[in-house]
Amino acid sequence: MANSSALDAAIIQEFTTKFGAKPQGGGKRYKNGVCPKCGKKSFWIWSTDIYKARCDRTKNCEHEVTIRELFPHLFESYSKRYEAEMVTDSKAVAKAYLREERGFNLAVVDTNIFTQETFAAAGNSTATVRFAMQNNGEMDGYWERFIDNPENFFDKARFLKGYSYRGLAWVHPDFDATKHDEVWITEGIFDALALRHIGITAISAMSANNFPETTLKEILASNPQIKPVIALDSESKAKKIAINWHKKLIDLGFNDPRVAITNEDADWNDWLIKGKLTDKGIEKALFNGALLTAKSPVAKAKLLWKEINRQQFYFEFNYKTYWFEFNYKKFNEAYNAAVKQLDKKEDDEITPEEKAELEDKAFNSSNTITEIANCTIDILYYQIDRATEESFYYVNVKKSEQKSSKSAFLPKQLGSGSEFKNKIMAALSGAIYTGETNQLNDIFTHKTRDIIDIETIKYIGYCRDHKAYIYNNFAVADGKLYKKNSEDYFELGDTNIKSTFDMTTMRPNDEFNTDWFNDFMIVFGIKGLICLAFWFGSLFAEQLRDRYSAWPFLEITGEAGAGKSFLIEFLWSLVGRSDYEGINPTTASKPGLARTLSQVSNLPVVLIESDTNDPNMPIKHKQKTFSFDEIKPLFNGRAPRVLGVKSNNNNTDDEPFRGSVVISQNNKVSGSEAILSRLIYIYYDKSHHQGQYSRDAAERLQRLATDDVSGFLFEVLKKERQILDMIEATFANNRNAIMKLPNLKTERIGLTHGLLMSCLQALCEILPITDNVKAKASSYIHELAMEREQDLISDHPAMDQFWDVYEYFESLTDEKELVANQYRLNHSPNEDEIAINLNEFYAAARENNQSLEDIKLIKKMVQKSVRYPFVEAKSIRSNVNKKTLRCYVFKKK
Structure with a gap:
């Protein structure tokens, strides 16, 4: 059920009755209800965000629930709610919809002008309210509005298939042009019926893209004196169309056509529901229309001067900004001089027509109009980052319908005429402001009178404060998908929010399919599915860290050609990011890496080829090292780097890590137990490849565009609550x-x-994973856990190899005693210790064709040796050749 005043009233009634909440602030909120979770009188709703209830004990309870969950019966379809009434009244559902949803008095509307029908598509059905469309008196078509759950359908209404309403308007059956002096032309039927409630006769063009020329000609033929009023909606496109229709009506021969617009994000039906459809409201709408159709800057200035009665003000005309100044002394002098010329002694002897003409002449000679900008300036909203307290005004600079630019302005740039001029010139090519600071102040005061505050975040992904996912073009909250409004931010209930970080390579689609999954399993196998499960879990990293204080890292290594890079690039495609793999921390600067780690929330950060022991690495990078111990704090969501903030205090910027970490490189990570225990390790080889069968599947995957698969992201996020509940329900048993x-x-x-x-x-629950595949994947996760435990109590493979070579040489000393000295590499004089000079050791290995990893890697690992624990590095007198050598000393077990 959509938003309606009747539903709002029902929600408030249920909420206050069930939870004992009381109205506050004149009904702006209902507070002090008993929270169903903590039992305290802290449960409340806002009247402006009535579809969510919250507990205000933010540190102790934080219970939050949708009204749909609390009172599901209020959201049942109209057909279900009025099922009993349908037994005796075939229009009961349609009547209820028009009465409750549209706020109509059915006696005014006339129930004979519509029928109740049914429409079905794609397995969904709905009751409809249908209005017949006529042409030359014949009812040869219809338009119908879906009543029950219109979100289940591609659109919310439809015309009879094959019917064309081009040039036609819907006309109420009792309309008789000969009996009316005026007729209004609205976009929708419901707008026309709304105006009928205050005695205005209206027809519906059915769309702003349809000028109802045929119907209007018929009306004009019946009554040449009738005056039309164009009453379209108020968005910029409709305003442009209204001006065009105004000209067309004059060309058709109508006298004195006018325009009426609400100048709000609300149509005439909305005004009826809100109680704004009054004589005063209509008068204001006609004034708005007169301003829209003014023929010149002077004509518009005169209308404004009469309305606001100010001597100085700015105004806009034809995408330019002007400054108006009026001189009362000159006006009075000019008016009195003109009266004398009429030779009439008393003012009341002057007719109204003569007075209007005299005022026009006096006005024209007593005002000054100056262009102060060759563009218009709209201050759309105020945006602030609560974490840093940085603030901007988001401004739309416009030179024409086609040429405009939206840009963030600093407060100081809106407070100085000279700085504003420079910013305007930078914001839009060819735009300039030539006015003064006091004129800018007037513009600012007027444009910010009802300005909206927008919260901003400096990353994309999950925002913990608002429990919503914020991307550049989409947002998801409470399982609902939101798109940006025309002013470039998201409206999530009572929260207005946007991200100031633009990840241009991430553009997910919102259409979900699983056609790719079979090929994915062929190409990547069980190991690929495990990586996908981690990627999937990363979309909830913040919530899971809240619950379990941690989210693991994923490490993927593999042989060349196994498909490691292809896998990661495909996983990125699933969340809408194209042609991307990751960042190399050894070639990135520390500030650059820190910024990368801070750019996303509930998304992976992939660290690629970060091992520094690769002999083929360029010389300039060999000296640079990256220790994975540096990322240990990210496991718990702590800040990757603490920065000083430029200020007069000791503030620092220690934004937490909000994403997940994936490590993809050639060699296995070596490090302390602390870092290894945080890693889920997968070695990717070619064992799952199946020849041409796999190659064909891989080619099909490679042909898929990101748009073909990225619906996965929103399908997952829309089921956030169910997924988190399932993870919580199964975690204890799995652990x-x-x-x-x-x-x-x-x-x-x-x-x-x-x-x-x-x-x-x-x-x-998201993908078609069979029980057999699920069992295999579960078994493999058990294997990974046991292997990781073994890793913690054994050496790194490179260190294992080192000790194997050492023991090989030791075996030679036993077998070849006559030449033993050439194989004796243990220089320790102590029986229970081993002392090795690495340079000598590596020379002996090369001479005897023994493979070892790069010496730099071994030097990093020796202190973590398990087979022979490290003691120290020192100079000793060799027990082999009596020379003093620098050796690494280990303890024999």
């Missing part, structure tokens, strides 16, 4: 199952792999 695996003792491994298991199970 316990991990901890019961053989020899598994590390609690953090239970946490990370248990979360991954729960994400896999939740993913099964």
